[in-house]
Amino acid sequence: xxxxxxxxxxxxxxxxxxxxxxxxxxxxxxxxxxxxxxxxxxxxxxxxxxxxxxxxxxxxxxxxxxxxxxxxxxxxxxxxxxxxxxxxxxxxxxxxxxxxxxxxxxxxxxxxxxxxxxxxxxxxxxxxxxxxxxxxxxxxxxxxxxxxxxxxxxxxxxxxxxxxxxxxxxxxxxxxxxxxxxxxxxxxxxxxxxxxxxxxxxxxxxxxxxxxxxxxxxxxxxxxxxxxxx
Amino acid sequence: xxxxxxxxxxxxxxxxxxxxxxxxxxxxxxxxxxxxxxxxxxxxxxxxxxxxxxxxxxxxxxxxxxxxxxxxxxxxxxxxxxxxxxxxxxxxxxxxxxxxxxxxxxxxxxxxxxxxxxxxxxxxxxxxxxxxxxxxxxxxxxxxxxxxxxxxxxxxxxxxxxxxxxxxxxxxxxxxxxxxxxxxxxxxxxxxxxxxxxxxxxxxxxxxxxxxxxxxxxxxxxxxxxxxxxxxxxxxxxxxxxxxxxxxxxxxxxxxxxxxxxxxxxxxxxxxxxxxxxxxxxxxxxxxxxxxxxxxxxxxxxxxxxxxxxxxxxxxxxxxxxxxxxxxxxxxxxxxxxxxxxxxxxxxxxxxxxxxxxxxxxxx
Numbered sequence: 250x251x252x253x254x255x256x257x258x259x260x261x262x263x264x265x266x267x268x269x270x271x272x273x274x275x276x277x278x279x280x281x282x283x284x285x286x287x288x289x290x291x292x293x294x295x296x297x298x299x300x301x302x303x304x305x306x307x308x309x310x311x312x313x314x315x316x317x318x319x320x321x322x323x324x325x326x327x328x329x330x331x332x333x334x335x336x337x338x339x340x341x342x343x344x345x346x347x348x349x350x351x352x353x354x355x356x357x358x359x360x361x362x363x364x365x366x367x368x369x370x371x372x373x374x375x376x377x378x379x380x381x382x383x384x385x386x387x388x389x390x391x392x393x394x395x396x397x398x399x400x401x402x403x404x405x406x407x408x409x410x411x412x413x414x415x416x417x418x419x420x421x422x423x424x425x426x427x428x429x430x431x432x433x434x435x436x437x438x439x440x441x442x443x444x445x446x447x448x449x450x451x452x453x454x455x456x457x458x459x460x461x462x463x464x465x466x467x468x469x470x471x472x473x474x475x476x477x478x479x
Numbered sequence: 480x481x482x483x484x485x486x487x488x489x490x491x492x493x494x495x496x497x498x499x500x501x502x503x504x505x506x507x508x509x510x511x512x513x514x515x516x517x518x519x520x521x522x523x524x525x526x527x528x529x530x531x532x533x534x535x536x537x538x539x540x541x542x543x544x545x546x547x548x549x550x551x552x553x554x555x556x557x558x559x560x561x562x563x564x565x566x567x568x569x570x571x572x573x574x575x576x577x578x579x580x581x582x583x584x585x586x587x588x589x590x591x592x593x594x595x596x597x598x599x600x601x602x603x604x605x606x607x608x609x610x611x612x613x614x615x616x617x618x619x620x621x622x623x624x625x626x627x628x629x630x631x632x633x634x635x636x637x638x639x640x641x642x643x644x645x646x647x648x649x650x651x652x653x654x655x656x657x658x659x660x661x662x663x664x665x666x667x668x669x670x671x672x673x674x675x676x677x678x679x680x681x682x683x684x685x686x687x688x689x690x691x692x693x694x695x696x697x698x699x700x701x702x703x704x705x706x707x708x709x710x711x712x713x714x715x716x717x718x719x720x721x722x723x724x725x726x727x728x729x730x731x732x733x734x735x736x737x738x739x740x741x742x743x744x745x746x747x748x749x750x751x752x753x754x755x756x757x758x759x760x761x762x763x764x765x766x767x768x769x770x771x772x773x774x775x776x777x778x779x780x781x782x783x784x785x786x787x788x789x790x791x792x793x794x795x796x797x798x799x800x801x802x803x804x805x806x807x808x809x810x811x812x813x814x815x816x817x818x819x820x821x822x823x824x825x826x827x828x829x830x831x832x833x834x835x836x837x838x839x840x841x842x843x
Binding site: 371373374375376377378379380381382384385388393 | 555
């Protein structure tokens with residue numbers, strides 16, 4: 250990989266790290282939110298739906314600024330967490346938080362669709378066989394929705410790889426700390442002679458995105474065949 | 480013993496029933512829309528009735544007055560659905576074990592062998608439901624319900640989605656279930672054949688009301704209760720197999736009267752229940768001579784019921800038991816059929832369908 254300079258290589262590694270953790274940590278919340286939106290009835294459901302979808306419709310800069318206000322060193326959440334040793338501001342963890350928040354609506358939408366596609370009659374059958382609601386979810390709903398969950402996770406990963414606006418607003422553009430691929434491309438384009446590295450990072454971006462899509466297709470098909478009972 | 484008293488109203492339909500289901504098979508019998516499935520779903524806890532009480536043995540499953548309503552997973556029932564509802568992502572073996580996993584204190588390993596044996600599904604254990612035929616799926620669904628160690632089995636038209644061949648394949652398993660286990664069964668059906676073969680008790684339903692409760696012979700032999708119409712009418716005779724004749728016929732002893740059927744599988748000495756379709760019975764005032772039909776039962780007319788159409792249903796008492804005959808009103812008038820008249824009922828041996836012959840009935 251010597252065609253990538255050390256600076257570029259750092260950006261690629263950081264992007265993968267940020268996206269991986271953003272996806273992994275948000276996945277349980279995504280499944281929970283999707284299940285709640287697909288199956289539960291509770292007051293404030295539309296409010297939850299709105300909050301989940303907000304990052305999709307807000308300008309990314311606005312989302313980033315809200316994160317900065319809330320999770321910055323002096324923000325209400327950030328201040329509290331920093332006393333516990335968890336710092337988001339101007340760290341790669343902050344980049345991961347921004348990427349996770351921005352990818353969340355896409356993830357929830359994909360998972361929600363797949364949960365809604367699970368036949369409630371199977372969940373009823375599971376309950377009559379003695380499974381409590383939690384076990385119904387773990388043994389029937391979750392495995393049957395697995396193709397959609399995987400698709401949602403990969404979609405979220407790809408989205409996190411490309412997150413720019415919220416990230417740069419929230420945690421700036423610090424080499425080795427918060428300079429992910431999009432931020433690096435942006436930075437290279439600001440200096441004379443930066444087109445070369447920028448093009449190379451663009452190619453990496455395209456390759457990662459294509460790989461993610463192919464992977465999601467292959468895994469999705471395999472899981473769907475298994476869940477389909479053949 | 481299952482005690483049910485349920486009131487429920489929805490979408491312009493109201494259900495108001497109260498009955499007890501004694502041990503054995505209690506068939507909820509009625510046409511579609513009569514409230515059968517609603518009752519079963521209320522017992523299972525999948526539907527919360529507006530008011531009522533459901534008590535299984537000493538356990539109260541639902542009581543609107545005492546504000547008791549056990550969730551479905553704590554009722555310990557085995558529900559056999561019309562469409563099987565097997566878990567497609569699990570193998571047959573995992574489907575069968577599913578309920579046992581949640582049933583505390585059960586011993587699935589020896590139970591599973593017995594049930595797999597009873598249902599003949601040993602060769603299917605490693606397959607997934609997608610690779611099974613309709614009849615196989617339904618057998619696995621039965622096994623899955625049984626292995627949950629249920630205190631009550633609910634079966635909602637478990638044969639309705641199957642063709643005749645597969646029905647014939649599954650019915651014997653329900654007969655064995657009834658005869659070899661002590662679990663009470665609440666069975667929904669609109670088929671007179673299934674009632675004839677399986678029912679210990681019949682609860683006849685119409686438009687959300689219980690119109691009559693009694694034994695299968697009582698309900699099917701009463702021309703006033705034809706939940707599925709006169710076309711489906713037919714009474715039940717109980718008989719004992721006397722001998723299998725070398726010409727392919729089986730001779731039965733029906734209350735002292737010999738009857739002949741095409742060869743059946745049950746060995747001599749065993750009890751059988753036969754449903755005689757009302758449209759297969761010919762009535763004659765004098766004992767017919769020189770007739771190809773092998774079965775002639777003499778009796779007296781108990782009741783003649785006529786409706787709007789050209790037909791009439793004649794109920795008659797014979798030595799073999801109550802029979803129903805479907806004739807035209809014109810014939811009923813010409814023959815002077817009225818209560819008390821002596822008649823002979825003619826039944827062709829070959830008209831009795833194998834699906835209408837049930838075996839091993841304990842009270843026969």
